[in-house]
Amino acid sequence: MSLQITLNLIIAFMWMFLTESYQFPSFLTGFIIGAFLLFLLRRFIPSRFYLYRVWKFVSLILLFIKELIKSNVSIVKLVYQPKRTYNPGIFALPIDLKTNWEIAILTSLISLTPGTLSVAISDDNSLVYIHAMDLQDDKKEIESIKDSFEKAIMEVTR
Amino acid sequence: METTIESIVQWIIILFLVFGTFFILSASIGILRFPDVYTRLHASTKAATLGISSTLIGAFLFLYIEHGIISGKLILGIIFIMLTAPISAHMLGRAAHHIGIKPWAKDDNSRDAFAEAKEKNNQK
Known part of the structure; x- marks a missing residue:
């Protein structure tokens, strides 16, 4: 659970740095992309998908x-x-x-x-x-x- | 066009406020009419919670539509009412049971599992 949340936050911050816009909307898009990635890779991550x-x-x-x-x-x-x-x-x-x-x-x-x-x-x-x-x-x-x-x-x- | 939307929103706000005050009124009438502590607690927790929440939602909508203020205090008020009302009802009911108030029953033989359990504990 906490591992998944940290992974999601790291992906969101990476998205912010990659797009070079440090505002809330870009953080939100990064967060959504991270959640989607975690959902795709849910079989390889310990414990259940946390958004469930x-x-x-x-x-x-x-x-x-x-x-x-x-x-x-x-x-x-x-x-x-x-x-x-x-x-x-x-x-x-x-x-x-x-x-x-x-x-x-x-x-x-x-x-x-x-x-x-x-x-x-x-x-x-x-x-x-x-x-x-x-x-x-x-x-x-x-x-x-x-x-x-x-x-x-x-x-x-x- | 804009006036119809405005009047619809105003009607929604009015409905929230009227329902809220109606539930609070029924809660207070229930406190007067019900026979004992426990049934009165039923009236005061349930109806008052929904009544206060819907008046606060009505106030929130009014402030947002008319003045453009998003009032966080009203939302916090709803959350804390929902958190505290059942807990205080639980404590009041427990205290009432501990000083020996029997629940009212229609046919005078009230079913009371808690009192039976307490008696069993005392016998041990």
């Missing part, structure tokens, strides 16, 4: 914005409902993520998505306790979170 990770990060952010808007619509619906038809409760979500910042991102995403709010994390970092606005079926909720967010975070970090 950047792309996954962007798609994670897009997923997050989509879920945020959905959650707002659902919470507004609940606010203006005349009767309380929902049934809240706390359930435990087993997680496979290990490092602290992965778990921090996951809990933030959980808090800002429809119907769920992270309340606590167990001492051995294996369970996240989640308060759900309308808890019908634990397994369904667990599966939906595991399928969408945990997968997306793992693709960025590993």
